[in-house]
Amino acid sequence: MxxxxxxxxxxxxxxxxxxxxxxxxxxxxxxxxxxxxxxxxxxxxxxxxxxxxAKVAPHSNPSMPMKMPFGPKSFKNIEWPIPNLISSNLPGFNDVATTLMKKTFKSKGVATxxxxxxxxxxxxxxxxxxxxxxxxxxxxxxxxxxxxxxxxxxxxxxxxxxxxxxxxx
Amino acid sequence: MSDVQANMELDCRGLNCPLPILKTKKAIETLNTGDVLKMIATDPGSINDMTAWTKRTGNELISHEESGDEYIFFIRKK
Structure with a gap:
């Protein structure tokens, strides 16, 4: 072309x-x-x-699925109903969510x-x-x-x- | 099964968008015109993606097959 x-x-x-x-x-x-x-x-x-x-901040992403990247399928499929009161106030919550998102991406074969x-x-x-x-x-x-x-x-x-x-x- | 002889095989099993495309592009650059690349992927999106990629780049998608969870593509370098 x-x-x-x-x-x-x-x-x-x-x-x-x-x-x-x-x-x-x-x-x-x-x-x-x-x-x-x-x-x-x-x-x-x-x-x-x-x-x-780069990190993720779940409290500002209401539609973000909160799932675990490990464990049996039935566990991985659970959407954790974490209230904003916790996700926006708990120190280190964003770091944990970021780690989990990176783990999920890796397990799905997505590039970093x-x-x-x-x-x-x-x-x-x-x-x-x-x-x-x-x-x-x-x-x-x-x-x-x-x-x-x-x-x-x-x-x-x-x-x-x-x-x-x-x-x- | 395709009776085309591949000059090179590329394993993209387990990789997700856009890695199969990026790796295919890299691999095809190492080949000569007319050579055939066999690429194996497990990403169901790769059928549409490979069709689009070959259409845009001018490389020829000779065939694609599905075998179990795998998608096998034969691409001839332009």
Whole structure:
């Protein structure tokens, strides 16, 4: 195919669950011979940090299934009705939920966010950090992985205007 | 069974989206034009995904078979 398709993504969230869509789509698009740029803004910027530390917060995700990744099938299928009073107040609850989500993903043969991000970097996905949000949050470029470029809304729009797919995550 | 001879076999059993596609892409890059890759997956989504991937990349999906829980694809590199 001679005309290369292009995909422009905005990654605006930094939690573990929302870290997946941009990296899954970007790595797959490149595998489908597309050219990809991801614009990381607001909380999405944290996905560019050298040490990824994305977590999930079940109390802000009412539809998130709370299941255990181990034990017999009947146990794994139980949805634990954990009240917000507990999930939002119990210290360490998010860490436990994050560990459980990572375990579940692993047991289902899903790549880690780090793996997918590495593939994106290796395969030439262009990663752009939003300069304005970096200033607001006090992030510096040396906190990010190598190869990140910086820019603003115009940088994204210039690429997006020529892109066949544009998605906001 | 397909009577196509594969030049390379790729085991994607147990892997979930998008890994079978990403690994297939990597594997096909190591082959020469006309070579055939045999890929085995257990992800039921891989039938639609492989069809879409070959359509987009121009590689030829020679055949796909189902055998128990496994999906077996033969892809010819363009």
């Amino acid at each position: 001679s005309d290369t398709k292009k995909m422009a993504l905005i990654a605006s969230r930094g939690t573990l669950d929302w870290a997946y869509p941009p990296f899954i789509l970007a790595s797959t698009a490149v595998a489908m011979d597309m050219e990809v740029q991801i614009f990381f803004t607001f909380y999405g910027l944290t996905l560019l940090k050298k040490k990824l530390d 966010v780090e793996q997918l991000r590495d593939i994106c970097v290796e395969s030439g996905v262009k990663l752009v950090g939003c300069q304005m949000t970096m200033d607001v949050f006090g992030f510096t470029k040396d906190e990010f992985i190598d190869g990140v470029e910086l820019g603003g809304a115009a940088t994204f729009l210039e690429f997006a205007a020529e892109a066949d797919i544009q998605l906001f995550v």
